[in-house]
Amino acid sequence: MSIEILPASDALGAEVTGVDLNAPIDGDVAALLRRAWLDYQVLVFRGQDLDQHRQLAFTRLFGQPGGVFSPRPQRGLDGEPLEPGIMMVSNIRRDGKPLGLAHDGEMWFHSDMCYDENPHQATMLYAIEIPSRGGNTLFANMYAAYDRLAGTTRERIRGRTALQMHEYHRTDRPRARDDMSDVRHFSHPVAISHAETGRKALYVNRLMTARIDGMEEAESDALIDELLAASEDPGIVYEHVWRVGDLVMWDNRCVTHARTDFPETERRLLRRTTTEGSRPFETLAEYPAA
Ligand code: OGA
Numbered sequence: 001m002s003i004e005i006l007p008a009s010d011a012l013g014a015e016v017t018g019v020d021l022n023a024p025i026d027g028d029v030a031a032l033l034r035r036a037w038l039d040y041q042v043l044v045f046r047g048q049d050l051d052q053h054r055q056l057a058f059t060r061l062f063g064q065p066g067g068v069f070s071p072r073p074q075r076g077l078d079g080e081p082l083e084p085g086i087m088m089v090s091n092i093r094r095d096g097k098p099l100g101l102a103h104d105g106e107m108w109f110h111s112d113m114c115y116d117e118n119p120h121q122a123t124m125l126y127a128i129e130i131p132s133r134g135g136n137t138l139f140a141n142m143y144a145a146y147d148r149l150a151g152t153t154r155e156r157i158r159g160r161t162a163l164q165m166h167e168y169h170r171t172d173r174p175r176a177r178d179d180m181s182d183v184r185h186f187s188h189p190v191a192i193s194h195a196e197t198g199r200k201a202l203y204v205n206r207l208m209t210a211r212i213d214g215m216e217e218a219e220s221d222a223l224i225d226e227l228l229a230a231s232e233d234p235g236i237v238y239e240h241v242w243r244v245g246d247l248v249m250w251d252n253r254c255v256t257h258a259r260t261d262f263p264e265t266e267r268r269l270l271r272r273t274t275t276e277g278s279r280p281f282e283t284l285a286e287y288p289a290a
């Protein structure tokens with residue numbers, strides 16, 4: 001079986017064909033997939049038939065599966081106990097309760113766990129039930145966002161950090177407050193260097209970036225608006241229209257993602273895994289030696 005890697009859009013992303021994620025994947029293929037993932041930032045595998053164990057085995061090819069911090073159910077919809085590291089992303093209620101964090105409708109652009117000191121690196125979503133329309137996932141290329149900034153803006157953000165926080169709202173700007181003890185938050189560089197590719201990526205997003213540290217509020221708001229406009233330009237976005245059986249994986253170090261709205265009367269269910277990551281830095285020189 002020959003493997004093909006076909007670009008999914010002009011912005012980023014590629015579809016990988018000729019790989020059955022249910023079958024064992026050898027070291028050469030794993031290396032090829034990692035290379036493609038670094039090159040394309042988002043990989044799409046269609047027509048897969050994965051249970052939670054195989055999804056975890058695939059996840060392990062890319063790193064140590066990440067823990068789940070959000071409220072999470074102990075059992076899947078089918079009653080099967082969920083393995084550690086498995087989270088369901090769904091609008092479905094069981095006995096009136098969401099299957100974990102409620103994933104209803106639209107969700108703004110964000111980077112998973114950017115509010116943590118050590119954000120998870122990869123996120124993998126596997127589609128089990130998909131609404132008839134909407135609920136697409138948008139992926140924005142944060143290398144391109146950085147590259148598109150005016151030189152003066154790049155100068156302004158150099159050496160700056162931004163406060164990232166997790167408010168659990170899907171479509172609301174976060175606001176820093178005096179007492180942040182009840183909300184997960186961390187300040188990371190406004191632009192980070194990707195530890196593996198060495199490329200600079202913008203690291204701000206609409207859902208979780210509250211302010212640029214050390215700036216007056218008005219100045220910070222204006223700069224964030226400018227950065228968000230660059231980071232959400234349709235020219236750097238790939239929109240994934242889901243089919244049941246899709247496995248999509250992305251790199252949180254250089255991609256933000258969002259979800260389009262979908263009818264609340266329809267069911268949407270995806271299985272999610274991540275890999276552990278480490279703290280991002282502005283320059284490669286700051287990374288601890290491997
Ligand atoms: C996620 C997420 C988007 C979606 O699982 O981290 O943001 O389309 N999901 O459900």
Ligand code: MN
Nearest residue numbers: 110111112257
């Ligand atoms: Mn997410």
